[in-house]
Amino acid sequence: MNDLEKKPSSTGASSHGDAVQLQLTILLIGLIVLTAAFAVFVWRQVRYMKADLTSLKPIAALHIQGYNQEKPSVDAFIAKIVEYGRTHPDFDPIMRKYQLQAITNAPAAPAAAKPASPVPTKPATNPAPAPKK
Numbered sequence: 001m002n003d004l005e006k007k008p009s010s011t012g013a014s015s016h017g018d019a020v021q022l023q024l025t026i027l028l029i030g031l032i033v034l035t036a037a038f039a040v041f042v043w044r045q046v047r048y049m050k051a052d053l054t055s056l057k058p059i060a061a062l063h064i065q066g067y068n069q070e071k072p073s074v075d076a077f078i079a080k081i082v083e084y085g086r087t088h089p090d091f092d093p094i095m096r097k098y099q100l101q102a103i104t105n106a107p108a109a110p111a112a113a114k115p116a117s118p119v120p121t122k123p124a125t126n127p128a129p130a131p132k133k
Contacts, residue, residue: 078100085095094100 082095082100085091085100
């Protein structure tokens, strides 16, 4: 019975180390397989997107050309609305809501910083007069 009870201690430690090594190797192989699968997925998606982009470029060019043809008439319409808003004060809420302002071809210059006022000013409380019909 002494032979069955005695187990070499070095065999138990190495078998545990071997099991951990095997588990680590399996995990690393699984990680490599998953990484390769993800890379193939991304590569296919890029291929599909390039094909979609190639097929959509002519359609987008037509839309851009239509926009460029309509832009002058839209700018003229907005300029007329802005002019109307200057002469009719009750149109001011609509002008503010849609942020309509004069259309210019030059880029807007940055606004100069105002110095801080030590005395706060009160906003005007008088309502605008009703327009005459």
